[in-house]
Amino acid sequence: MARKSRGRQKVEMVKMSKESNLQVTFSKRRSGLFKKASELSTLCGAEIAIIVFSPGNRVFSFGHPGVETVIDRYFTRNPPQNSGTMQLIEAHRNATVRELNMQLTQVVNQFEIEKKRGEELSQMRKAQSQCWWEAPVEELTLPQIEQLKVSLEGLKMNVTKQAQKLLIENPGPPQFFASSSSGGIFPYDRKVGGFNPNMVLPQYDYNNPGYRRGFF
Amino acid sequence: MTRKKVKLAFIVNDSARKATFKKRRKGLMKKVSELSTLCGIDACAIIYSPYDSQPEVWPSPLGVQRVLSKFKTMPEMEQSKKMVNQESFLRQRITKASEQLRKQRKENREKEVTQAMFQCLTGKINLANLNMIDLNDLGWMIDRNLKDVEKRVETLNKRSRSSTGGTSHTSQLAAVAATGAGPSNGGQQAPESSQKADVLATTNLGVNVDSMLRQQWFMDMVTPQETAILGFGGDDNMMLPFGDTNHNALFSNPFFPLN
Numbered sequence: 001m002a003r004k005s006r007g008r009q010k011v012e013m014v015k016m017s018k019e020s021n022l023q024v025t026f027s028k029r030r031s032g033l034f035k036k037a038s039e040l041s042t043l044c045g046a047e048i049a050i051i052v053f054s055p056g057n058r059v060f061s062f063g064h065p066g067v068e069t070v071i072d073r074y075f076t077r078n079p080p081q082n083s084g085t086m087q088l089i090e091a092h093r094n095a096t097v098r099e100l101n102m103q104l105t106q107v108v109n110q111f112e113i114e115k116k117r118g119e120e121l122s123q124m125r126k127a128q129s130q131c132w133w134e135a136p137v138e139e140l141t142l143p144q145i146e147q148l149k150v151s152l153e154g155l156k157m158n159v160t161k162q163a164q165k166l167l168i169e170n171p172g173p174p175q176f177f178a179s180s181s182s183g184g185i186f187p188y189d190r191k192v193g194g195f196n197p198n199m200v201l202p203q204y205d206y207n208n209p210g211y212r213r214g215f216f
Numbered sequence: 217m218t219r220k221k222v223k224l225a226f227i228v229n230d231s232a233r234k235a236t237f238k239k240r241r242k243g244l245m246k247k248v249s250e251l252s253t254l255c256g257i258d259a260c261a262i263i264y265s266p267y268d269s270q271p272e273v274w275p276s277p278l279g280v281q282r283v284l285s286k287f288k289t290m291p292e293m294e295q296s297k298k299m300v301n302q303e304s305f306l307r308q309r310i311t312k313a314s315e316q317l318r319k320q321r322k323e324n325r326e327k328e329v330t331q332a333m334f335q336c337l338t339g340k341i342n343l344a345n346l347n348m349i350d351l352n353d354l355g356w357m358i359d360r361n362l363k364d365v366e367k368r369v370e371t372l373n374k375r376s377r378s379s380t381g382g383t384s385h386t387s388q389l390a391a392v393a394a395t396g397a398g399p400s401n402g403g404q405q406a407p408e409s410s411q412k413a414d415v416l417a418t419t420n421l422g423v424n425v426d427s428m429l430r431q432q433w434f435m436d437m438v439t440p441q442e443t444a445i446l447g448f449g450g451d452d453n454m455m456l457p458f459g460d461t462n463h464n465a466l467f468s469n470p471f472f473p474l475n
Contacts, residue, residue, distance in 0.1 A: 011254070013250060013253050013254065014253065014254075015253065015254065016254055016255065016256075022254075022255055022256075025254055025255060026251070026254075026255040026257065029247070029250070029251045029254070029255070030251065033244070033247050033248060033251060034300070034305060035309070036240070036243065036247060037244060037261075038302060038305055038306065039222075039224065039240070040237070040240045040241065040244060041302060042224055042225065042226065042302070043222070043224075043225075043226065043227050043237075043240070044226075044227060044233050044236055044237040044240070044265075045226060045233075045266050046241070046263055046264060046265060046266065047263075047264040047271075048261070048263050048264070049261070049262045050259070050260070050261045050262075051259060051260050051283055051284070051287050052248075052251065052252075052257060052258070053257050053258045053283075053286070058294070058297075058298065059287060059290055059294060059295060059298060060298040060299075061287070061295070061298065061299045061300070062299075062300050062301070062305060063299070063300075063301055064301055064302045065301060065302070066301050067299050067301070070262055070264070071262075071284060073264070074262050074271060074280075074284075075284075093302075093303070096303055097302045097303060097306065098225065100302075100303065100306035100307065100310065101225060101306060102224075103306075103310055104224065104306055104309055104310050104313065105223075105224050107310055107314055107317055108313055110317055111313060111316055111317045111320060114317060114320040114324055115320055117324055118320060118323060118324045118327065121324060121327040121328060121331070122327065124331065125327065125330075125331060131334065131338070133334070133337065134334050137361075137364045137365055137367075138368065140368070142369070142372045142373075142376070145365055145368055145372065146369065148365055149362065149365045149366070149369065151337055152337075152358050152361055152362050152365065153362065155333070155336055155337060156355060156358045156359070156362070158343055159336075159343060159351055159354050159358065162343045162344065162346070162351060163348065163351045163352065163355070166347075166348055166351070167348075170348075
């Protein structure tokens with residue numbers, strides 16, 4: 001993200017002047033609004049309906065238990081039906097919502113962890129980057145580049161050799177995935193651990209032993 | 217504003233729930249109002265509390281009536297197209313969050329593999345410790361970097377070729393490796409048109425034997441002799457030691473600047 005958002009800044013409560021900004025603002029705020037409504041119904045069991053029209057006259061609506069249900073309740077001024085069936089349906093629906101909320105929380109938490117990890121990795125990189133060969137290729141002189149090229153090619157050969165060596169010693173797929181659970185001991189510094197066990201393991205392609213795209 | 221993270225589940229404590237409800241309902245109304253004002257759009261909100269049969273509404277009963285009518289007059293399809301309830305809304309959020317997570321993991325993995333690659337170059341990492349997946353990813357990253365390097369070499373060579381009329385640096389390197397010693401390129405290196413030329417010339421003129429020797433070691437690396445040097449086979453240590461004068465290290469002193 002190149003441009004910083006205006007979060008934590010006071011925004012004047014008048015209609016926005018720039019059309020492009022207006023559309024973006026609408027999208028973001030509508031999304032945030034529905035999120036707040038969802039949380040309110042989860043946390044407090046409130047019945048809610050929200051209807052918004054977009055600048056382009058499309059209509060977005062959020063409702064719990066449902067938009068129509070709440071609107072009907074509002075129009076008829078009747079207290080909600082409480083028959084046995086309704087309660088059963090509602091109980092089932094609430095159970096589903098509960099699970100979904102848990103799932104969402106899990107994913108969001110994992111994301112926070114990965115984000116932190118990403119920042120740590122960037123920090124590490126910054127601290128280590130006094131080496132000239134880590135600079136972007138564009139900044140290197142020709143002799144440097146040539147040297148880097150030779151080194152990389154050498155390393156590639158070693159890697160391929162080692163991979164083939166592993167293949168010979170450990171025929172059969174189960175081995176690879178078993179070993180990965182112990183974590184690839186990637187960098188010398190153990191702090192930046194090996195494998196995230198939650199990661200979906202990519203398929204190992206036997207036809208391209210040295211060359212798999214893997215996770216990318 | 218609470219500093220504690222709120223768990224996304226029904227609040228069992230009655231008083232806490234009531235307090236939260238009042239605060240959040242107020243906040244929600246405010247948000248609807250802001251959205252309507254900032255974007256100049258029609259909106260309404262109806263909130264039933266568990267404590268009241270009468271709902272709280274925004275903007276007003278009349279305003280709600282108006283917006284609801286406008287809503288009802290829209291074609292059925294349009295009404296339901298962007299309609300969500302808790303279930304569908306949460307599923308959408310889960311999908312988006314999962315995608316974010318996937319991207320972040322991919323980004324992290326790339327960073328990790330890149331760092332590992334550079335650490336391999338300085339001999340900090342013993343390839344024998346890596347599993348198949350790490351090795352494959354490492355190979356992939358090396359290839360990607362090699363592509364960039366080769367592109368850059370081409371660009372630089374084109375530049376030097378057009379300005380010097382044919383003296384390629386690669387051949388100089390090979391010459392050096394063959395002779396194995398002695399800084400002698402200064403004279404052969406014609407100045408490049410770019411600013412880098414000065415650096416280049418200075419480098420070659422001022423380069424010392426240490427650096428030349430190192431370059432020869434690189435050449436040794438890619439020749440068949442490498443097996444002997446690196447000691448493959450058996451329980452050999454593929455570790456390229458860091459910090460000593462061992463020939464095996466690609467960069468025995470990573471902080472030795474080439475220029």
